[in-house]
Amino acid sequence: MNKSCLDLSEFHTDQYIDIKERLVALEKHLSDPFSDCYVERLLDVVVACVTECTKTVKNVKNENMLAFLQRFLNVAVCLQSYRRKPEDFSFISSLGHGAFGRVQLVREITTGRVCAMKVLKKSRMLAQHTDYWAEKEIMSHGESPWIVQLYYAYQDLKNLYMVMEYVPGGNLVSWMDEVEFMSEAACRFYAAETILALIDLHAMGFIHRDLKPDNLLLDAGGHLKLADFGTAIRVDPETSLIHCDAAVGTPDYLSPEVLLSQGIGGGSYGFEVDWWALGVVIYEMLYGVTPFYSETLVNTYANIMNHANSLKFPENVNVSDACLDFMKKLLCDRTQRLGSQAHCLSEVYNHPWFSIDWIQSQQTDGHLDSMDVSIADWTWSNIRASRAPFQPHLRSETDTSYFQPETDDEDDELMVDGENVVDKDSSNHGRNNGHDSELVDVTNNNNNGKCKDVARGGDFPESSNSDHKYSGRCSDSLLELPGSQLVFAGFSFSSSHPHHLALLNGLHSSPLRGSNLTASASSSDLLKNGDNINNNSNKLGSVQLDKSMNHQLQENKCDNCKNSFLKSNGDVSSINNLLINNENENVMDSNISNHTKCESQLAGLRIQLDDALTLSDTHLNEISSLTVQLEQANARCHELENKLSLQEINFKKIHEEMERQLENVHAEAAKNRSYLEAEIIKWK
Template sequence: MTSSDNLPLNELEKELLDPNSECYLENLLDVVSALVSDCDFPSAKNSKSVQSFLKKYSQAAKIIESRRTKYNDFELIKVIGQGGFGRVELARHKRTRRVYAIKLMSKQHLLDHSQSGYWEERDVMVKASSEWLVACHYAFLDKDNVYLCMEYMPGGDLYYWLEKYDTFDETIARFYLAETVLALEALHELGFIHRDLKPDNMLLDAGGHLKLADFGSCVRVGEDGYYYCTSPIGTPDYISPEMLSCQAKAGKIGPACDWWALGVIAYEMFFGEPAFYGQSLVETYSRILGHEKSLRIPTDADPISSDTELFIKDLLKSSTTRLGSFDLLTDIEIKLAKNNRAVAAAQQVKSHAFFKSIHWEQLRSENAPIQPVVNSETDTSNINLMKEI
């Protein structure tokens, strides 16, 4: 057999070991485990083909499960988040003694609500190798739940720090907005849109640096950089006008919806509340849809620089004229980004005058302006344990 005869096998091996491949070995092992689990019910066993399948693969599934990471491999330290989907636990791996945040989601809840968010979230964190996105170390499931075992971010979320400070000065705001830009750039380069960017999903590590989290609302875009939206997704205060318009008429949505949310967050950092906050959902949505008239820079707040005001206004525009919109890109910008329009759009945001003092390549190594007090690897003092997630 010549070396050329091994080419198909070598290519398959690459696919099996590549986390970005649809044939990734971990995914295929999940399929075997899930199929055996789903077939192991009295109603399903009436089928002879199911009986044959179980006879052939039940033992293999048991071996797979015995060798793979499972929930019992961890010891609970504390529940650090609770929600309708399940909960988030701070836990320690019994063998390695490393600490993780484990997100448990009820299978039944996901099925009842037709939610595929777990798979999108898992895909993003498994495929990403960015210092700006929260990493997933293990993903597994059992009969009742699916689990995402993630790095623990003891610095808390940006919502916690905004509540503590009320507002940020320009130095603090610029730093964290810049780190968020790099996080969105990494996500968009992977071919995903976040769709639920907000301070709650912007987490700080022990050194005060930011990572983007909670990818359950993410969606993969098509080759043109858009996805077809039939209903709005996201948190009301941060949702973009083009996303809201999908309620009346389905349409294409691109990464610019995340840049809109960044503009709302920038406004909130300086003025203490989201840009289009209303007393009711109807009022909030009305202000977002009428943003050209409803956006106001408060005159009774601490003054902001002209570059800051322009940055906020450039982000809070319609999708075709918004900073970071594909429509504003030149052929040269797209070419410099190796024909990746999402990367070119992020570069356009990074080039704004608001960020002229930012050294993008050195940002992660700089001292963060917020230094959380973290006394141990299991410290939860910066986490709002009462907040529903």
């Protein structure tokens, strides 16, 4: 009997440990921003499911969906009201806009940090099949200093929001336009930083597919950061290739294999397309024009396909042989292209253009002035700590002078902080080479990625939150289609950085309102003075009134959010009536089951209490054991201190004895020296 009880006890102990381990693992998944079970992603799913149900019950009365809405509509509304929203950021200025939305400079109200916020309209995302998932994954997972970092991603019913680091130096295009022709030393510097950015991106398993100066941003120190991953796609992990049947990217920077992928059947390519684009970028930095540019897009494509004959290097610009060789090895057939294979990266690092010998030869030939020498003296390991060729002069952390203003269309009118504002600022992330109006063909490409419209000027989103008015050309009717909100479920993200506000990282934890209110007094004080009873009862009453008022305000807030939530999905009254009728039908069943629920909850609480007491006893035993160990350690410490003191005394005695012996030796030596000197004099 005792043995069976012991076995049963061991079984329950093992089961408790197993449950505890599973709960710990679950908590880790919920708090891990990169987990599929991340709490922000699960909240997205809840809100999306409730939203889709509200759209469905407008047309078809479904008892099961009504019951679901009855339970979770208020939950979803309150969850959404507690989550991150556009009002958590204050608008500063507009940075740019494009086909899918707008980028704005904002300040996070809670932390005061200046950020860039990219706002994408969901309706346009659905219409264009653009891949925002890859962009979010690259900026959130990447810890590379060469890639723009994502702080938060969140959404409402109409928009996606990505809050990322602000890179105030503008893009490489504006600097290239300012200097007209970039020195070879400066070009070499930014080519090296672009190489490091591509290596980090490719190590994550992504191809950029739209590498160009427009997407190379400069930070406050003039160093490069790779941006705009709207066309990026993950390669097959086994083959390091992707299959696509459309040319994706900007025309002047497309490689031959990308052009060949157009049409029925498509084609496959890999990281080599980014290395081709790097060759085009280097050429453009040196000569001010892309190598295969023509007045018509057809001729540009023809030049790219016939690159062996059409690639020419103007002789009016002095460029070293090493640089020419590097460009030729990038703008060549994919099988021979430099850097296209992982084992070939050493050829890039060790190319003569990036060697010390190049600096010495250029100095000998007099092609490097003092400024060029200062920006040429770097290594692959310290380049980010070296002085950059371009040094932005910023007046403040909100300086946007390196983002050139342009005139917005009338349908880019925004509502910011409750006022209509027509933004006149946007960054110029592209130059006119005759292809600005030309869009590359676009199709959806399986599950590995996508092919999207990419204008020569790049893509910059347009801002509005769920309450903002927007009169764009793209209709929001796509959001009314079944499952449209489910497409975006799981988009939300919060950086795991300890200084970023995120669920389950502890920074958001704070006492609830009114938690610091105390309306109680000690019993002795109450007995001493009867007046305190009335005073404290008044305080208690005021606290209860405050709590009830706060509860009522919260209910009103949830009701307002609920009405707003329902308005976005159709007729409020019809859905409310359906919910009320369904609620009345379920009242009786609810009352009958309440007693059973309370009993089961009470039993559960008793079990939890027993577990807590058991755990408390375990902790007390551990504390006792640790106390004994601490006492033993203290005793050992005192023993060692005593031994050390004795050794110190002995050492002092030995030291004094050695000093006395040394003095005797010195005296004896002096005596012998005098004797020898006397003998020498005597012999002389």
